[in-house]
Amino acid sequence: MEYLVESGYQIFLTGEVTNVPDWVKKFGNSVVYLNKTDFKIDDYNLYAMSNTEYFIGGSSGPPLFKCINNFKTLLLETNHLGISYLNSVVSYPKIKVEKLSYLKEIFMRCPYEDHYLEKIFNNNLIESLSKNDLKIITKEFIENINNDKYWKRAEDLGFLETHTHFMDAKISNYWLKLNNIEV
Numbered sequence: 001m002e003y004l005v006e007s008g009y010q011i012f013l014t015g016e017v018t019n020v021p022d023w024v025k026k027f028g029n030s031v032v033y034l035n036k037t038d039f040k041i042d043d044y045n046l047y048a049m050s051n052t053e054y055f056i057g058g059s060s061g062p063p064l065f066k067c068i069n070n071f072k073t074l075l076l077e078t079n080h081l082g083i084s085y086l087n088s089v090v091s092y093p094k095i096k097v098e099k100l101s102y103l104k105e106i107f108m109r110c111p112y113e114d115h116y117l118e119k120i121f122n123n124n125l126i127e128s129l130s131k132n133d134l135k136i137i138t139k140e141f142i143e144n145i146n147n148d149k150y151w152k153r154a155e156d157l158g159f160l161e162t163h164t165h166f167m168d169a170k171i172s173n174y175w176l177k178l179n180n181i182e183v
Contacts, residue, residue, distance in 0.1 A: 001031070002135070003138055003142075004138065005027050005031070012031075012032045012033070012052065013031065013033040014044075014045050015045070016041065017034060018035075020033050054071055054141075054142075055071050055072070055073045055074070056073075056074045056076050056138060056141065057074075058075065058079070072089075074138065077091055077092060077093055078090065079093060080111065081126075082106060082110040084167040085169070086168065089151060089171070089172060090164065090172065091129075091171075091172040091174075093126045094127040094129060095120075096126070096127060103157075104157070106120060107164055108162055133178060137175060140174050148170070152170070152171045152176060153168065153169070153170060154171070157171070157183060
């Protein structure tokens with residue numbers, strides 16, 4: 001969030017955000033959230049999503065607004081492994097597997113098999129990204145969003161027949177590097 005504010009962006013927090021932490025409030029008018037407006041929650045979220053240039057966040061809810069407004073989307077460290085949205089850029093938590101074939105299986109199964117996704121988390125194969133990693137992925141997105149040749153796609157990894165492939169999603173190069181994946 002700091003990187004975006006420092007770069008001159010105004011951020012709209014969407015969803016059901018009711019308790020905004022003090023560290024977010026310090027950004028003043030650079031960060032807008034429901035309690036700063038006179039909108040009802042549904043009207044606020046619709047306004048924010050209808051007037052945005054970029055969406056950066058998880059895979060729940062707001063990215064579906066892409067049907068209304070064709071904004072650029074970064075799914076940042078989404079925990080629903082292998083999920084993506086049409087033409088979005090994706091990153092996930094670090095997935096601790098040793099072989100690309102294991103990662104491919106995760107991408108093949110997790111969007112469709114919640115019990116398999118739960119097993120991945122229960123076996124401690126997931127590691128949260130650091131604050132710095134999140135900043136680097138966000139910066140990578142902002143700086144390269146209009147450069148389709150920059151990003152890797154599922155087919156570059158041999159991940160055909162995956163949700164990521166069907167949605168023609170782009171994969172964060174930095175996230176691939178974090179997971180020791182070379183393409």
